[in-house]
Amino acid sequence: MAILVFGGMGHVGSWIAHDLLEAGEEVVIFDLGARGLAGRGLDYLEPYADRLSFEDVDILDTHTLFERMRAWEGRIDAVIFGVAVIAGPTFRLRPFRNIQVNTVGMINVLEMCRILGVPKFVNLSSGAVYGTASGGQTEETPAVASDLYGATKIANETLASQYGNTYDIDVRHARLYFVYGPGKLPSTMHVLYQAMFGPLQGLSDVAAASGGDQGLDWTHVRDTAQGVVHLLRAPAEVARGEAFNISCGVSTPHQTIVDTVTDLLGRDSGMTLGAGRFFERGAPLDIAKSVQGLGFAPRFTDIRDGLADYHDWLKSVGQAG
Numbered sequence: 001m002a003i004l005v006f007g008g009m010g011h012v013g014s015w016i017a018h019d020l021l022e023a024g025e026e027v028v029i030f031d032l033g034a035r036g037l038a039g040r041g042l043d044y045l046e047p048y049a050d051r052l053s054f055e056d057v058d059i060l061d062t063h064t065l066f067e068r069m070r071a072w073e074g075r076i077d078a079v080i081f082g083v084a085v086i087a088g089p090t091f092r093l094r095p096f097r098n099i100q101v102n103t104v105g106m107i108n109v110l111e112m113c114r115i116l117g118v119p120k121f122v123n124l125s126s127g128a129v130y131g132t133a134s135g136g137q138t139e140e141t142p143a144v145a146s147d148l149y150g151a152t153k154i155a156n157e158t159l160a161s162q163y164g165n166t167y168d169i170d171v172r173h174a175r176l177y178f179v180y181g182p183g184k185l186p187s188t189m190h191v192l193y194q195a196m197f198g199p200l201q202g203l204s205d206v207a208a209a210s211g212g213d214q215g216l217d218w219t220h221v222r223d224t225a226q227g228v229v230h231l232l233r234a235p236a237e238v239a240r241g242e243a244f245n246i247s248c249g250v251s252t253p254h255q256t257i258v259d260t261v262t263d264l265l266g267r268d269s270g271m272t273l274g275a276g277r278f279f280e281r282g283a284p285l286d287i288a289k290s291v292q293g294l295g296f297a298p299r300f301t302d303i304r305d306g307l308a309d310y311h312d313w314l315k316s317v318g319q320a321g
C-alpha cells in the first residue's frame with residue numbers, strides 16, 4: 001500500500017514524503033516533472049529511493065492524471081494534496097491559471113479519489129483562510145479571504161469537505177503558515193524571504209520594501225511536515241472533516257530574523273527591511289488544537305535553532321554563504 005504525495009517535489013511535500021519514508025511507508029510523488037531525484041536538490045530523499053516512486057503529472061491534464069492514478073488502484077492508503085501556486089506577490093499576476101491549479105487541480109485529484117475509492121485525503125490548506133484577522137487565530141476564527149490565494153484555500157476546504165461527506169472520503173485540512181528551511185534555496189523565493197534568510201546562502205544587500213514592522217509565525221519545514229503526518233495518522237474521531245492549524249505557534253519579528261542571521265554568521269550582509277507589513281496576515285496561529293488533539297510538538301520554536309539548522313543544510317548541499 002502507498003501514500004500518494006501530490007506536490008512531493010516541492011518544499012513541504014518533499015519533507016512529508018521524507019517523514020513517511022523514514023517511518024517505513026511506500027510513497028509515490030505526483031508532481032510536474034517528477035521523474036526522479038537527479039538534479040532536484042532533494043538530498044534527504046535519496047536514502048529511501050527503493051520505496052519512492054514518481055509520477056510526472058500535471059494535475060490539470062485529467063487524462064494523464066487518471067491513467068497514472070489508476071496504475072495504483074487498490075494500493076492507495078491516502079492522498080496528501082500539496083500542489084499549489086503558493087501565496088506571494090506574484091500570485092495576482094496570473095489569477096486564472098493559478099486558481100485553476102489550486103482549485104480545479106484539487107477537484108481533479110479528488111474526483112479520481114472518488115472513482116478509485118481512495119479512503120483518505122489530507123488537504124494542505126493555509127492560515128490564509130483567516131485573511132487579515134489578527135494573531136491568535138483558532139480554527140473557529142471565521143474564514144474570510146483577503147486575497148485570491150486565500151480564496152482558493154477556503155474554496156478548497158469547502159469543496160473537499162463536501163466531497164468527503166458526499167462520497168465517504170475521510171478528508172482533513174492542515175492549515176500551514178510561513179514555511180522556511182531545508183529544501184528551499186532563499187535565492188528562489190520572494191524578496192522578504194531573501195532579505196531574511198538569504199545571507200545563509202551568501203546573498204547580500206537585498207532591500208525588501210516592507211515587512212520591517214511585522215512579525216509572522218515562521219515555521220521550520222520539518223515541523224510543518226511533522227504536523228501533517230500527525231494529522232494523517234490521527235484517528236477519524238479526532239480528525240475526520242476537521243481543520244488544524246499547523247505552525248510554529250510563535251510570532252517572530254522580521255527584524256529579529258535579520259539580526260539573528262547576522263549574529264549566526266558573524267557578519268552584516270547589508271539586508272534592509274522597509275517599514276510596514278509585507279503580508280496582510282496576523283500571527284501567530286493558535287496551535288492548541290493540534291498540540292492537544294494530534295500530539296503535534298514543533299521543535300523549532302526558537303528561531304535561532306531553526307536558522308542554524310537551515311544553515312547546516314545549505315552547507316551540506318554546498319550552497320551556504
Ligand SMILES: NC(=O)c1ccc[n+]([C@@H]2O[C@H](COP(=O)([O-])OP(=O)(O)OC[C@H]3O[C@@H](n4cnc5c(N)ncnc54)[C@H](O)[C@@H]3O)[C@@H](O)[C@H]2O)c1
Nearest residue numbers: 007009010011012032058059083084124126176177178179
Ligand atoms: N510554503 C508556505 O509557506 C505555505 C504556507 C501555507 C500553506 N502552504 C501550502 O502548502 C502546500 C505546499 O506548499 P510548498 O511551499 O511546498 O509549495 P512548493 O511550491 O514548494 O510546492 C508545490 C508543488 O506543486 C507542484 N505543482 C504546481 N503546479 C502543478 C501542476 N499543475 N501539476 C502538478 N504539480 C504542480 C510544483 O511543481 C511544486 O513541486 C501548498 O498547498 C501551499 O499552498 C504553504
